[in-house]
Amino acid sequence: MTALTLSTAAAPGLRADAIVVGVAKGAKAPVVAPGAEAVDKAYDGKLAGVLETLGASGAEGEVTKLPAPSGFKAPLVVAVGLGAVPEKDAAFEAEALRRAAGAAARALAGSKKAAFALPIADAGDVAAVAEGALLGSYSFDTYKENGKDAKAKKGKAPLAEVALLGTKPRDRAHKAAAERATAVTEELNRARDLINMPPNDLNPEAFAAVAQAAGKEHGLKVQVLDEKALEKGGYGGILGVGAGSASAPRLVKLSYTSSKAKKHLAFVGKGITYDSGGISLKPAGHNETMKCDMSGAAAVFAAVVAAARLGLEVDVTGWLALAENMPSGSATRPGDVLRMYSGKTVEVLNTDAEGRLVLADALARASEEKPDAIVDVATLTGAMMLALGNRTFGIMANDDAFRSAVHEAAEEVGEGAWPMPLPDHLRKGMDSPTADIANMGERYGGGLVAGLFLKEFVGEGITWAHLDIAGPAYNESGPFGYTPKGGTGSAVRTLVRLAELAASGDLG
C-alpha cells in the first residue's frame, strides 16, 4: 500500500525520486500550474518553454519527464498535463487534479517516493490529488510469479510513497482530507484486487471468507448464509443461479452500525464470481472477462468497510449476493421456474440473465429491515454498455429525487453516471404464461427491462436506486488517469459519498 504524507517542504531540498508538477494547456503554449513556482524558478522561470521544446502541450494525461534543475536533491521532474487552463479566476476542477495525479503516479511505477507539487488551493484539492495519486499507484501482479525469474516477470511495483507539497500537515481539514482519501482508496483498491482475482481462486465461499476477515478487522458484524441456510430460507433466486456450479452460493450480510446513526442505508451487490451464461452459454469472445461479474459486490463490500473506517454516523448494511453461474447437469435450465425469496415465481428463459435473479432475493431480504434507502450495484446488462459506453454507469430508481441525489453524488466524486428511465410499458414483455414473471423481456432497452425486473422485488414504500455498472466496472483497454486496466472499483466512491450524505442528513 502506498503511504501518503502532507508536507510543507520546499521542492529543491526534498529527497525523492521525482517531483511532480502540473502543466496546463494555454491558448498558445503550455502554462506551468500553481504549486510549481519553486521548480519553475530553478529553471530560471523557463519551465513552460522547456516543456514546449520537449513537445508538451498540457493536454490531459500527458506525461513529460525531464532532469531536475541543478541543486535539486530529486533527480527527476515529471510534468503532468491538467488539460485546459481554467476560466479566469477559477481553480482547477477536482477531477482534473485527480486524473493528473493518477497519470503521474502510474508513470512513476517502480519508483519509491514522489513529491506532488500540483495546484492545491483547499482541502478539497488535497483530497483530489491524494485520491488520484493513491488510485494511480495500483498494480495487480499477485499471479506474475511463475518461472525461474519471478522478479523479472513481476510488473513494476507501485509508487511506495506520495508526499503532497503545499499542504498543511497540522491543518484539521487537510489532515481529515488525507485520512479520508487513504481509507477510501485503500478499500477501493481492495475491491479492484477482488475483481482482478481469477475465478478459480475467488468463488462465493472464498469471497465470503474475505468479508468475514475484514469484518473482524474493522468491527463489522458479518453473517454468511451458506447453501443449507439459503435452502432453509427459501432463496430460490440465489440457489437457482448457483445450482450448476461445483462452488455453492452464499449471501453475505455486512453490518456497520453507529451509535449516532439517524439513517440506515442498504447496499446490495451482484456477486457472480464467474458468469459463463449457464446453460444459455456465452460464446467465446464474451466470457473472457466474466470474472468481473462480482464488481457490484466488491463495490458494496469496499464501501461498507470504508464507512466503518471513517466512523460515519449512519448505519450501513451491505448484502453480497454471491454465486457462480455455470452449466452442468444440475444447472437451472431455460424453462425452469424458481420460487424466489419474496414468494414470487420466475420463469427462467435465459440463464445468462442471472444477475437479476440473485439481486431479487437480496433486495427482498434487504427490504425486510426497512432501511431508509436501498442502492444496488451490478454489472447487469450488455445493453447498458451499448447505451452509455464504458466510462458511465446508468442510474435507475423508483424515486426521481433519489435518482437525482445519486447522480449528484456520483458527479461530486468524479464518477461518470447518467439517469435512465424505468418505462412501465416494458413490463409486459416479461409476462410469463407459466410464472409470475419471466427473467427476460424485450431486447430493446435491455438495461431498463432488467431494472424493471429488480423493482418488483423492492419492498413496498422503500426508496431504491439501481446502478448498472456493466460498462465502467472493468477496463479492457489501456489505463487512463487514475483508472488501471482491469477492475476499476466503479461505484465505490459514489456509495461512500451517499453514506456520508445520509450521515449528515443531506440525503433526502
Ligand code: BES
Ligand atoms: N454479466 C452480464 C452483463 C455484462 C455483459 C456485464 C458484459 C459486463 C460486460 C449479464 O449477466 C448478462 O449476461 N446479461 C445479459 C442479459 C440478457 C440475457 C437478457 C446481456 O446483457 O446480454
Ligand code: MN
Ligand atoms: Mn449473465
Ligand code: ZN
Ligand atoms: Zn452476469
